[in-house]
Amino acid sequence: MASLLRCFSLLALFALSFKLCYCQNETINAAGWADAGVTWYGEPEGAGSTGGACGYGAAVASPPLYAMVSAGGPSLFNNGKGCGTCYQIVCTGNPACSGRPITVTITDECPGGPCASEPVHFDLSGKAIGALAKPGQAGNLRAAGGIRASYRRATCSYKGTKIAFRVDAGSTPYYMAFVVEFENGEGDLASVEIQPAGGGFMAMQEMRSAEWKLNSSGGIKGPFNVRLTSGKSRKVVVAQGVIPANWKPDQTYRSIVNF
Secondary structure: HHHHHHHHHHHHHHHHHHHHHHHHHHOOOOOEEEEEEEEEEEEOOOOOOOOOOOOOOOHHOOOOOOOOEEEEHHHHHHHHHHOOEEEEEEEEOOEEOOOOOOOEEEEEEEEOHHHHHHHOOEEHHHHHHOOOOOOHHHHHHHHHHOOEEEEEOOEEOOOOOOEEEEOOOOEEEOOEEEEEEEOEOOOOOOEEEEOOOOOEEEEEEEOOOEEEEEOOOOEEEEEEEEEEEOOOOOOOEEEEEEEOOOOOOOOEEEEEOOO
């Protein structure tokens, strides 16, 4: 019996030790905040890059993004599936930090350096890192180089903005591709389907970015409906006739829907 009790005691001690170890290694607190590394790139007041890996182009510097964007390390960019996701970030460890959270959208990839070596890393636009600072301290925070910050997933909210579709410059009736922009809510998409005139919905292929494509050997004609399914909740919206019959490459077509 004594031997059995010792066995149970050891098991209980192991379980307690495991629990304590787990809690000590857990980086997400009760409010959902976790630790991340932060750097910045581009111009001091700029949008980082207007040719980012997500394919948003110059839209990153314009409303509703307003250059409040970030490149993400591998865990955030997630092979393009993270494009369009939103995060709150707050820094407190540097004297220049304001302690007030900002919200950024993932619009680019940061594949090397600390972005690749740290579990979670944000490479912010110059404007975004400046927004983390106290008034008059933006230059000091940028000069710090890398800083530590807390982050958590946030709901994307582009007030007054509907989902837009920017048709790729290389699109033809046999190859349709477009970037999906400004999705509220989760920001990322599980699937995109297109319905040509007189046809059914067809699944499009994600291109490791916010761009989706469809090859059609027989050609397809508009107007096109587009059905979007959000990443986690699987909410569905349909943009009816959003790309017209007389569509043109390198043009943006705005819907009247959003999540």
